[in-house]
Amino acid sequence: MNSPLETAANPQGLRRVAIDPVSRVEGHGKVTLLLDADNRVQQVRLHIVEFRGFEKFIEGRPYWEVPVMVQRLCGICPVSHQLAAAKAFDRVIGAPITASAEKIRRLMHYGQVMQSHALHFFYLASPDLLFGFDSDLNRRNIVGVAQAHPEIARKGVLLRKFGQEVILATAGKRVHGSGAVPGGVNRHVSAADHARLRGDVAQMLAWAQDAVEIAKQLHAQNPALYDSFGAVPANLLSLVRTDGALDLYDGVLRARDAKGAIIVDGASAQDYLGLIEEEVKPWSYMKFPFLRSLGSELGWYQVGPLARVQNCDFIPSPLAEAQRREFVAYGHDQPVHAALAYHWTRMIEMLHCVEVIQGLLDDPDILSGKRMATGQRQHRGVGVIEAPRGTLFHDYEVGDDDLVTRCNLIVSTTHNNQAMNEAVRSVAAQYLDGQELTEGLLNHIEVAIRAYDPCLSCATHALGQMPLDVVLLGPDGAVLDRRLRSSP
Numbered sequence: 001m002n003s004p005l006e007t008a009a010n011p012q013g014l015r016r017v018a019i020d021p022v023s024r025v026e027g028h029g030k031v032t033l034l035l036d037a038d039n040r041v042q043q044v045r046l047h048i049v050e051f052r053g054f055e056k057f058i059e060g061r062p063y064w065e066v067p068v069m070v071q072r073l074c075g076i077c078p079v080s081h082q083l084a085a086a087k088a089f090d091r092v093i094g095a096p097i098t099a100s101a102e103k104i105r106r107l108m109h110y111g112q113v114m115q116s117h118a119l120h121f122f123y124l125a126s127p128d129l130l131f132g133f134d135s136d137l138n139r140r141n142i143v144g145v146a147q148a149h150p151e152i153a154r155k156g157v158l159l160r161k162f163g164q165e166v167i168l169a170t171a172g173k174r175v176h177g178s179g180a181v182p183g184g185v186n187r188h189v190s191a192a193d194h195a196r197l198r199g200d201v202a203q204m205l206a207w208a209q210d211a212v213e214i215a216k217q218l219h220a221q222n223p224a225l226y227d228s229f230g231a232v233p234a235n236l237l238s239l240v241r242t243d244g245a246l247d248l249y250d251g252v253l254r255a256r257d258a259k260g261a262i263i264v265d266g267a268s269a270q271d272y273l274g275l276i277e278e279e280v281k282p283w284s285y286m287k288f289p290f291l292r293s294l295g296s297e298l299g300w301y302q303v304g305p306l307a308r309v310q311n312c313d314f315i316p317s318p319l320a321e322a323q324r325r326e327f328v329a330y331g332h333d334q335p336v337h338a339a340l341a342y343h344w345t346r347m348i349e350m351l352h353c354v355e356v357i358q359g360l361l362d363d364p365d366i367l368s369g370k371r372m373a374t375g376q377r378q379h380r381g382v383g384v385i386e387a388p389r390g391t392l393f394h395d396y397e398v399g400d401d402d403l404v405t406r407c408n409l410i411v412s413t414t415h416n417n418q419a420m421n422e423a424v425r426s427v428a429a430q431y432l433d434g435q436e437l438t439e440g441l442l443n444h445i446e447v448a449i450r451a452y453d454p455c456l457s458c459a460t461h462a463l464g465q466m467p468l469d470v471v472l473l474g475p476d477g478a479v480l481d482r483r484l485r486s487s488p
Contacts, residue, residue: 014042017437022046022446024124026076026455031424031445039435044428046421046449048286058407063089063398064182066407070394071176073411074455076119079112079167080387082180083249084394087383089182091270092398094375100365101184101372106249107360108170108179109385113248114208114353115163116388117305117346120453121211122156125343128447129218134440152214155207159350162197162204166357169193184372194367201358205319208351212323215344219330228430230339230423230448233258235291235301236311237415239269239386244313246352248386254311255291255301260335263291269384272393276410286417289410300418302337303390304452305345310335317359320352339423339451346453387412389453413454423448 013036020030027048034043054073058066067085071078083105090097097105127140130149139148146153164174169189171177179185189197219226235258239251253267253275267275278287279296290299301307310328315321327344330336360366383394390412397406427448432441472481 013037017442019442019445022449024127024446024450025453026074029449029454031449033428033432033445035437039433039437041428041433044421044425044445045283046417046424048284048417055407055409058396058404061404062402063092063396063404064402066396066404067180067182068176068178070409073409077112077116077387077389077455078176079108079171080385080392081394082171082177083109084383084385084387084392085396086180086182087250087385088381088394088396089398090383091381092378092396093182094378095183095373096375097184098370098373100188100369102249103360103363103365104170104185104187104189104371105180107189107357107366108167109249110353110356110360111163111166111170113163113386113388114350114357115160115167116453117350117353118156118160118163118211120388121215121343121346121350122153122160124453125450126152126156128443128450129340129343133444133447134438137439140443155210159204159207159211162200163353165193165200166197169197181372183374184370186371188368188371189366191367194361197357198361201354201361205351205354205358208347208354209319212344212347212351215347216326219340219344226340227336227338230427230451231337232339232419232422232426233335233337234419234422235263235294235299236307236335237291237301237303238308238311238391239384240312241316242266245316246308246312246314246349247316248308248349248353250385253384253391256311256335258335258337260310260333263293269393270382272382272384272395272410278410278414284417286414287410288417289415290418300422301415302419303412303415304342304388305349306336306342307390308386309345309348315348315352317352317355319355320348323348323351339427339448342451342453389413389455390415411455413452416452416454420449420452420454423451 014034017033017035018030022029022031029046029048031046033041036042054070058069067082070081070085073081123142126145130145131140168174171179179187236256238254239247240254241247241251253269255264256262264275275292276289277292278289280287290296291301309324315324327348380397385392392412393410395408396404399405424445427444431444435441470483471479474480
């Protein structure tokens with residue numbers, strides 16, 4: 001169901017409307033709108049109201065525990081956190097991982113991206129896309145999709161299931177596995193798992209192509225909506241391979257401006273702090289990253305499928321590359337910034353993932369070969385990976401006693417924070433300004449947020465002091481004590 005509404009008076013005489021919580025996303029967030037007497041929108045903000053202290057409670061833990069611990073940030077993209085941490089600690093132990101280990105990790109990661117993209121498109125986004133943003137609330141869910149479009153729902157469920165089976169075969173569990181460890185992996189793919197995956201992958205490839213066609217047809221049926229909804233010109237950031245190819249596991253950092261011109265190329269992920277800075281705002285626990293060279297006003301950017309597909313020079317798998325070219329042609333060789341285009345590019349990436357998985361299943365290195373490596377000990381390591389939602393940074397310092405002394409995480413949704421806020425403002429101005437608010441109109445705001453596939457629980461940490469309101473209640477519910485700390 002969509003979010004309940006809350007209204008309250010505002011000291012400036014403005015009416016406050018809250019969408020709390022934002023629905024069909026991972027984690028908890030809300031949107032507040034301030035309206036005047038004529039329902040003209042004066043302010044719109046996306047608030048991330050959870051706080052999770054992973055960066056602090058990882059301190060003091062042995063480094064080899066961390067790849068397993070950080071997965072608990074999320075139940076949808078745990079593999080991304082495990083792999084980013086493992087890559088960081090590869091550097092700490094000075095281990096250039098073996099060919100077998102890298103291929104098994106890649107198989108794990110592309111299975112993860114595949115299942116997450118299927119989950120988002122079919123389970124979370126398709127009710128809006130197939131029925132309409134203001135359609136019957138009781139129908140606008142995955143059950144409604146299964147009833148009205150059973151074949152589409154079936155393909156979505158089984159595409160996600162296949163991705164989860166790939167994770168199971170490489171990580172040991174579908175969620176919160178332990179396959180990637182500092183220096184390599186702790187298992188090969190078994191013969192039984194290999195045979196099962198090989199038997200299903202051709203069907204998955206056909207269905208992934210169907211998914212891209214569904215996304216394209218949605219654009220073709222209503223280009224006026226899909227080309228303008230939540231469109232906010234933004235810089236783009238992602239990893240690319242050294243030859244400019246799309247690479248979701250490793251690479252160098254590239255950034256383009258809103259018109260497609262390259263700002264930064266070939267930057268080492270180890271030096272990300274020289275490229276990116278984070279700003280704190282008092283009304284959200286989520287930070288606001290920006291490119292240092294452009295400053296906070298002009299330097300904010302987008303990450304994720306829409307950025308990656310347009311930031312790379314090509315996709316190194318034939319079917320997805322053909323679809324990328326078609327998408328680029330649709331934008332007339334100019335970057336596409338409409339929020340709903342995320343869904344199209346997300347399906348192109350899912351197709352690419354299946355192609356990569358198919359190729360890796362034909363590689364004997366995933367069945368045998370050296371799994372672990374060691375090297376010369378270092379005190380710091382940065383691991384960067386393209387999670388389903390975008391670029392993910394894990395940065396750790398480790399003492400001589402093998403305990404973590406510092407941790408910094410910049411997750412995909414944090415990178416998209418300003419872009420999501422801009423998209424919400426754009427949609428509010430286009431569809432809500434001056435209108436009598438309805439549930440369907442307010443769902444337009446949520447549709448814009450969902451297009452980014454945010455993982456709000458991953459993204460909730462702040463720099464410095466955060467506003468906190470702690471209330472101590474007695475057994476009867478009476479307030480015994482209260483402490484309030486405002487933001488700096």
